[in-house]
Amino acid sequence: MKNFIVPVDFSADSLKGLEMALLFSEKQKVNIQMVYVQKRSDDFRPGSYEEEQRYAQNQFEAVIRKYAPRLKNDSKMRYIIKKGRIHEEVVEQAESYKESVISASTHGASGFEEFFIGSNAFKIISSTRSPVITIRKKVPAGIRKIVVPLQLHVDTRQKVPVAAEMAEIFGAEIHLVSITTSHNKKDNNRLSAYLRQSSDFLKKRKVSHVAKSLHGENLITLVSNYCSAVDGDMVVIMMPRASNLDILMGSYGQQMLYRSAVPVLSVTPKAKHVPAGFTTQGVY
Numbered sequence: 001m002k003n004f005i006v007p008v009d010f011s012a013d014s015l016k017g018l019e020m021a022l023l024f025s026e027k028q029k030v031n032i033q034m035v036y037v038q039k040r041s042d043d044f045r046p047g048s049y050e051e052e053q054r055y056a057q058n059q060f061e062a063v064i065r066k067y068a069p070r071l072k073n074d075s076k077m078r079y080i081i082k083k084g085r086i087h088e089e090v091v092e093q094a095e096s097y098k099e100s101v102i103s104a105s106t107h108g109a110s111g112f113e114e115f116f117i118g119s120n121a122f123k124i125i126s127s128t129r130s131p132v133i134t135i136r137k138k139v140p141a142g143i144r145k146i147v148v149p150l151q152l153h154v155d156t157r158q159k160v161p162v163a164a165e166m167a168e169i170f171g172a173e174i175h176l177v178s179i180t181t182s183h184n185k186k187d188n189n190r191l192s193a194y195l196r197q198s199s200d201f202l203k204k205r206k207v208s209h210v211a212k213s214l215h216g217e218n219l220i221t222l223v224s225n226y227c228s229a230v231d232g233d234m235v236v237i238m239m240p241r242a243s244n245l246d247i248l249m250g251s252y253g254q255q256m257l258y259r260s261a262v263p264v265l266s267v268t269p270k271a272k273h274v275p276a277g278f279t280t281q282g283v284y
Helices: 016-025 048-070 086-095 112-117 119-127 154-170 185-204 219-229 242-248 252-259
Strands: 003-007 031-038 076-083 101-105 132-135 145-150 173-180 209-215 234-238 264-267
Touching: 003 016, 003 086, 016 031, 016 048, 016 101, 016 132, 031 048, 031 086, 048 076, 076 086, 086 101, 086 119, 145 154, 145 185, 145 219, 154 173, 154 185, 154 234, 154 264, 173 185, 173 219, 185 209, 209 219, 219 252, 234 252, 252 264
Parallel strands: 003 031, 003 101, 031 076, 101 132, 145 173, 145 234, 173 209, 234 264
Antiparallel strands: 132 264
16 A cells, blocks of 8 residues: 555545545655546637646645645655546556555545545446545544454455555554344354454454454444444445446445545455455355
8 A cells, every 4th residue: 555546626625535645654655646637528718728737737736835744754745637537537547556545535626525425436446456545524643443344245355455454554453343134044154254264364464453243234334333432443345346336336335435434445356256365165
């Protein structure tokens, strides 16, 4: 987690994505690239494109003057101005790096809330291999406790190594929380196996963690209440693959993005297998 792509529209809310990236610079050297996307328009007034470019350049220079002094560990901050569809341009920029993290606010003057909480959120998260951090309210002062909900699907464990990497960066404690509304014994046994395997994985990496099992009527409420109770600083979730967007639109992942009071780290499944280090025998 050393290359951060931060889409901005220069509103105060949109700069929360930058503040999150700066939080990482306190722990390690990072490369922060802010991205402003000029909207496609039918307005072909002479000079309009150049005027917007100059506006963006001036705004970026002001942002750098304000925030660059907060960079630590020889971290760098730069910017790029692009034109097109926001989610396509942000993903393209993220994919220009071998490894990157997209860090963005869900509010902004140009409609960031609609962008991230609506269907485009799923498009960007599912179409990039990069983890995406979204901030709906405020950036925490630090990352001390990371809540990792585990559900009844095979991909759920793929987020554990990503959460472990973040925990190692910040010296944070991971809270593995199995969540379910099912009373089916077979389902609960499988979920218990996921929880046990995830805990074993973290033990091998010597990552401080606790493991809990929660049952209730609503998964979002279970996670939100638990995160609030332990004073969590971030929630890590899995988002659906692109092929499943129509089915899962408006479901758990989207609701977590919309309702979470703390930043959400979204991880998209990369393959139909669990991460290295997990055993699959007797689980599926």
